[in-house]
Amino acid sequence: MRTNRRLRWAAIPVAATLTVFLAGCTQTELSGFLPGFEDVNASPVTNHTETVRSLWVGAWVVLLGVGILTWGLTIWAMVAYRRRKGQTGLPPQMRYNMPIEIFYTVVPLILVVGFFAFTARDQQAIETQYEDPDVSITAYGKQWAWDFVYNDSVDGDDVWYAGKQAEPAEDGSVDQDSLPTLVLPVDQTVKIQLESRDVAHSFWVIDFLYKKDMIPGKTNYMSFIPTREGTFAGKCAELCGEYHSLMLFNVKVVSEGEYEDYLESLAAEGNKGDFGSDYNRNQNLPGVTAPAGESHEG
Known part of the structure; x- marks a missing residue:
């Protein structure tokens, strides 16, 4: 008691x-x-x-x-x-x-x-992946940047954005406006196909609390609905070589009208048409077809 x-x-x-x-x-x-x-x-x-x-x-x-x-x-x-004053020896042992x-x-x-x-x-x-999403995108990881292809988005054709590796200033800061940017419409179903052009990478949008690997020769997917407008930081979460730490990108969630305007701007810049696996560095993986006139043998 x-x-x-x-x-x-x-x-x-x-x-x-x-x-x-x-x-x-x-x-x-x-x-x-x-x-x-x-x-x-x-x-x-x-x-x-x-x-x-x-x-x-x-x-x-x-x-x-x-x-x-x-x-x-x-x-x-x-x-x-605890041992009390005056106690000696071992306490009673229980098997x-x-x-x-x-x-x-x-x-x-x-x-x-x-x-x-x-x-x-x-x-x-x-x-669980969306079978018929509002937005379909293919994201390519490459040493050490990102390419984003907006599938069948302008007049039935793909439009794309080719990113460049981040370049830090002398003080180590990075110009955020120069980073590869993936633009998404708010409150729309999004399905992203994840591919690698060379080695293993990992697509990680920090505020999404979600990341997924990009493995050469294997296609992964992620589906979600962006529900808040804003700019969210992303990075590669898989050690992929010397400049892995500079493989940065941003995700910009905008209104549907701004998203459509962005796609039109990519098309106006000439970034329209195929920008898929033919541009991969690995051209000897299973399922990869060589561009016309090229051979991967030897």
């Missing part, structure tokens, strides 16, 4: 402290300090970011609870069973305790199964 009373009195200040701490949290802190949630009044960046946020924060809340319980029991055992051993087996199993189930559920939703 005395031990239970001690535990109850110890739980009161812990619960009070935790309540006060959570009540004083900002939206950024409650969102696990994830990018894209710094502004309390801003909407999620895409239709998937809230799902990722919930999974992330939920997992950390559970892990924090497990940590507090484990630390609490450890400290309690250290205090309750096993079946209820505790069952608890230590079942609870971690429940946690692992729970984490797997929620992750699989959210991954299934995020990885």
